[in-house]
Amino acid sequence: MRVLVIDPGRTHTETERKAEGPLSVFISRAYGPEHAGAYDLLVLPVGLLLDQAVCPEPEVPRIAYGPAGLMADAFAEGCADYLRDPWDLEELEARALRFRTWKFSLGGNPYSYSAGRLTGTAGSKRLSEGERKALELLLPRLGRVVPRGAFLRAGGSCDRPGSRSLDMSICRLRSSLVHASGDPRAGSFLGAARNYGYRLDGKPCA
Numbered sequence: 611m612r613v614l615v616i617d618p619g620r621t622h623t624e625t626e627r628k629a630e631g632p633l634s635v636f637i638s639r640a641y642g643p644e645h646a647g648a649y650d651l652l653v654l655p656v657g658l659l660l661d662q663a664v665c666p667e668p669e670v671p672r673i674a675y676g677p678a679g680l681m682a683d684a685f686a687e688g689c690a691d692y693l694r695d696p697w698d699l700e701e702l703e704a705r706a707l708r709f710r711t712w713k714f715s716l717g718g719n720p721y722s723y724s725a726g727r728l729t730g731t732a733g734s735k736r737l738s739e740g741e742r743k744a745l746e747l748l749l750p751r752l753g754r755v756v757p758r759g760a761f762l763r764a765g766g767s768c769d770r771p772g773s774r775s776l777d778m779s780i781c782r783l784r785s786s787l788v789h790a791s792g793d794p795r796a797g798s799f800l801g802a803a804r805n806y807g808y809r810l811d812g813k814p815c816a
Contacts, residue, residue: 611632611633611634611650611651611706611709611710611711612634612636612648612649612650612651613633613634613635613636613649613650613651613652613653613702613706614636614637614638614641614645614648614649614651614652614653615635615636615637615638615653615654615702616638616639616640616641616652616653616654616655616658616664617637617638617639617655618639618640618655620637620639622637622699625637625638627699632707632710633703633706633707633710635699635702635703635706636649641654641658641664641666645666646666646667647667649666649670650670650709650710651670651671651672651673651706651709652664652666652670652671652672652673653672653673653674653675653693653702653706654672654673654674654675655674655675655676656674656675656676656677656680656683656684656692657676659672659674659684659687659689660680660683660684660687662687671690671691671709671725672688672689672690673689673690673691673692673693673702673705673706674687674689674691674692674693675692675693675694675695675697676692676694676695677694677695678694681694690709690725691705691708693705707746708725708726708746709724709725710724711723711724712724712749712814713814713815714749714752714812714813714814714815715812715813715815716787716791716796716799716810716811716812717793717795717796717799719731719791719793719796720815721787721790721791721812723745723749726742728745728786728787728790729790730787730789730790730791730792730796731790731791731792732789732790732791732792732793733789733790733792734790735786735789735790737783737786738779738782740775740776740778740779740782741779741782741783741786743761743764743779744761744764744776744779744780744783744808745783745810746764747760747761747764748800748808748809748810749810751809751810752810752811752812752813752814753809753810753811753812754809755803755806755807755808755809756807756808756809757806757807758776758806758807758808760807761776761779761807761808762776780800780802780808783800784796784797784798784800785797787799787800799811799812
C-alpha cells in the first residue's frame with residue numbers, strides 16, 4: 611500500500627519510508643499531476659482539504675491533519691480519518707493500515723476487506739465497530755491465536771467480570787463472514803482457543 615503525505619513545511623525530514631510490512635510512505639511538499647493514480651491513500655493538511663486545493667481521484671481515501679478544532683469540518687468535507695497535531699509517522703502507519711485492502715480465503719471462499727467493509731462472492735457488508743477491530747487484529751495473524759487481551763486493548767476496554775461484548779462481536783463477525791460468502795460453513799473458520807483468544811483459519815491471497 612502506497613501512502614502519500616503532503617507536508618508543505620517539511621516538518622518530517624524523511625522523504626520516504628518503506629516499512630517492513632505492507633506500507634510504503636512517501637512525503638512531498640505539494641500534490642502534483644505526477645502523483646495522480648500512484649497512491650492508495652493521501653494524507654494532507656486540513657487547510658488544503660477545506661480549501662479543496664488538492665483534488666485526487668474520488669476513490670482515493672484521504673486523512674487530514676491539523677488542530678483538533680477543525681476535525682469536525684474535515685469529516686464534513688469527506689476525509690476518512692483525522693490526525694491531531696502533533697503526530698508522527700508511527701501513528702500514521704497505524705492509522706493507514708485501516709485502509710489497506712486485505713484479500714484472503716476461508717475454505718476456498720475468497721474475501722476482501724478494507725476500511726470496515728467486508729466483501730465476498732455473495733455480497734458486501736459494512737462491519738460494526740467491534741467486528742472491524744476484531745477482524746483487523748485477526749487478518750495479519752491468519753492461522754494464529756490472538757489473545758483476548760489484544761482485542762480488549764484495541765477496543766479500549768478491560769476484561770470486566772461478566773462482560774460478553776467481545777464474544778458478541780466475534781459472533782456477529784462469524785455471521786458477517788457467512789453473509790459475505792453465502793457459505794454457512796464460513797463462521798466455523800473463526801474459532802476460539804478456550805480461555806485464551808480467537809483464531810481465523812484462512813489463507814492470504816495475492
